[in-house]
Amino acid sequence: MSPAARPTEQERAVDIHVAGVTKEFGGAAALHDIDLTVRPGELLALLGPSGSGKTTLLRIIAGLVEADRGHVFFGGLDATSLPVQKRQVGFVFQHYALFRHMRVADNIAYGLQVRERANRPPKAEIRRRTAELLDLVQLSGYESRFPAQLSGGQRQRVALARALAVEPRVLLLDEPFGALDAKVRKDLRAWLRDIHERTGKTTVFVTHDQDEALELADRVAILNQGHLEQVGSPDDVQDHPATPFVMTFLGQAARFSADIRDGRVLVNGKPVPVAAQRSTIGRASLYCRPWHLTPTAIGQGHYTGTISGIRRLGSIRRIEVSQANGTTLEVEVPLRTSLRLGEEIGLEILDGVIFRDD
Numbered sequence: 001m002s003p004a005a006r007p008t009e010q011e012r013a014v015d016i017h018v019a020g021v022t023k024e025f026g027g028a029a030a031l032h033d034i035d036l037t038v039r040p041g042e043l044l045a046l047l048g049p050s051g052s053g054k055t056t057l058l059r060i061i062a063g064l065v066e067a068d069r070g071h072v073f074f075g076g077l078d079a080t081s082l083p084v085q086k087r088q089v090g091f092v093f094q095h096y097a098l099f100r101h102m103r104v105a106d107n108i109a110y111g112l113q114v115r116e117r118a119n120r121p122p123k124a125e126i127r128r129r130t131a132e133l134l135d136l137v138q139l140s141g142y143e144s145r146f147p148a149q150l151s152g153g154q155r156q157r158v159a160l161a162r163a164l165a166v167e168p169r170v171l172l173l174d175e176p177f178g179a180l181d182a183k184v185r186k187d188l189r190a191w192l193r194d195i196h197e198r199t200g201k202t203t204v205f206v207t208h209d210q211d212e213a214l215e216l217a218d219r220v221a222i223l224n225q226g227h228l229e230q231v232g233s234p235d236d237v238q239d240h241p242a243t244p245f246v247m248t249f250l251g252q253a254a255r256f257s258a259d260i261r262d263g264r265v266l267v268n269g270k271p272v273p274v275a276a277q278r279s280t281i282g283r284a285s286l287y288c289r290p291w292h293l294t295p296t297a298i299g300q301g302h303y304t305g306t307i308s309g310i311r312r313l314g315s316i317r318r319i320e321v322s323q324a325n326g327t328t329l330e331v332e333v334p335l336r337t338s339l340r341l342g343e344e345i346g347l348e349i350l351d352g353v354i355f356r357d358d
């Protein structure tokens with residue numbers, strides 16, 4: 001077959017379909033009836049707080065943990081009863097360790113070298129593929145080092161090369177950059193995005209870091225206490241959060257009690273420029289980001305409070321406004337603001353996301 005006629009990795013990429021997956025540990029539910037599709041060639045981030053079930057779901061997809069109920073499909077084929085060796089997945093674990101006694105090149109080639117003879121590529125082919133992967137993860141020249149002679153970020157890059165060496169159908173990454181400092185994590189994010197574009201593998205990436213998920217992923221799946229709250233593009237989940245949990249988990253948000261009457265949203269009896277369905281009537285919660293609020297004269301806005309903090313965040317300032325009852329909220333203001341600590345101000349709500357209280 002000529003190179004031009006060979007299917008590209010993108011064309012060969014498979015989808016992952018999780019259907020009705022439920023898992024309990026000792027009577028406590030870790031995953032409740034999860035339905036999730038990862039599209040072929042997609043980079044999907046599994047995002048949620050600690051203990052929300054991210055690792056458990058990833059391990060069920062990998063075949064390392066058995067679900068109590070439900071199925072996992074790869075490319076339309078039921079993989080639920082396939083053992084991990086047959087699933088053709090590459091993974092990088094949350095607390096991953098390379099083989100310390102093996103040099104970088106041997107770590108990468110390991111998955112190929114341990115194959116039974118019939119499936120093992122010839123030595124020269126293993127060497128060629130290892131060199132190609134070293135180049136891909138930008139570690140050419142490091143092949144003879146031991147893991148102890150690498151930085152944390154370099155080790156994780158070796159771990160990823162090792163996962164890719166066996167030409168997996170899907171790539172499963174559990175907080176691969178979890179232990180690294182913020183600067184290195186940011187560099188590795190861009191690097192992983194680039195690798196993903198070049199290899200085109202269907203990838204599930206676990207993180208509890210919102211920024212990492214939103215920056216890196218094609219789509220984000222948000223887990224909370226074993227429930228899948230929302231799946232959508234980074235824009236979808238930020239602009240149209242499906243639940244109050246998603247709204248508050250993705251960033252600072254202040255909650256206001258609101259009333260909906262004739263399709264109008266009222267806070268403290270004053271209308272707010274946020275649309276509600278005309279037919280809806282009743283109590284609701286309005287969630288506002290710091291840029292949904294703006295200072296105004298006392299008595300003019302929807303809320304009155306005292307400035308209890310002023311911080312600079314790059315090119316803007318965040319002020320903290322406290323009410324007598326102890327509740328505080330954050331408001332974004334221009335850098336050149338004349339507001340002072342201890343000053344009493346009014347706040348006007350410019351925008352927000354409304355959820356019915358049921």
Ligand SMILES: Nc1ncnc2c1ncn2[C@@H]1O[C@H](COP(=O)(O)OP(=O)(O)OP(=O)(O)O)[C@@H](O)[C@H]1O
Binds near residue numbers: 026030050051052208
């Ligand atoms: N082998 C196990 N035995 C018993 N309980 C478990 C086991 N594995 C996970 N759990 C429980 O299942 C829940 C989900 O755990 P999981 O490791 O999937 O969370 P996570 O989202 O990956 O968290 P983190 O961000 O801290 O890694 C937790 O309450 C955890 O204590």
Ligand SMILES: [Mg+2]
Binds near residue numbers: 055
């Ligand atoms: Mg985990």
